[in-house]
């Protein structure tokens with residue numbers, strides 16, 4: 001399995017506190033059957049600033065440490081960038097980076113609203129051949145209350161990544177149901193852990209895929225898992241179901 005959203009890099013955001021914790025997280029990932037982790041430290045969220053060059057350096061250091069400790073997990077550089085008005089300039093300057101330097105960009109929205117310029121930013125990113133993946137939209141109050149708004153962001157050109165803990169029910173039954181509904185409604189293209197630690201925010205990816213296979217079918221689980229592979233190889237992400245919120249809408253698959 002490939003996990004496209006993790007906070008495993010030690011000491012640079014609210015994820016792994018130190019190298020020992022990062023090694024333990026990687027060991028847990030390996031035990032679960034995860035072979036590749038994309039490290040996605042927070043960036044430009046008002047609290048943490050982690051430019052691409054620093055992340056790549058920290059990823060190299062961690063990979064050397066994991067190799068020395070015999071952990072069979074490969075860490076790749078990525079970033080979880082908060083939607084901000086300087087995003088395009090920062091991207092140009094190299095501060096903001098894609099997942100494993102692919103065109104796919106992990107984009108975090110504020111938790112309580114969707115800024116009015118979000119659609120325009122997604123459109124601008126697509127014009128630059130960048131593909132934003134909205135991190136855990138199910139945890140955004142506006143999108144959770146109105147999936148039509150998420151369908152609209154996907155229609156404009158974004159993709160969507162659900163968090164394994166939301167799928168697994170750790171964040172409540174209501175959110176779990178929402179996630180399973182969204183899978184069926186074409187409102188999810190990826191599942192990832194957003195792992196921060198081993199205490200209350202670990203991986204749970206295997207459990208998520210099993211649950212989705214059980215509730216939404218094996219084809220859906222395989223689709224979500226395959227998309228993580230496709231991302232790493234810079235392949236196009238197709239839609240298994242036409243994205244739709246509550247209302248039915250025309251949808252063009254590009």
Ligand SMILES: [Fe+2]
Nearest residue numbers: 005007080194
């Ligand atoms: Fe995250």
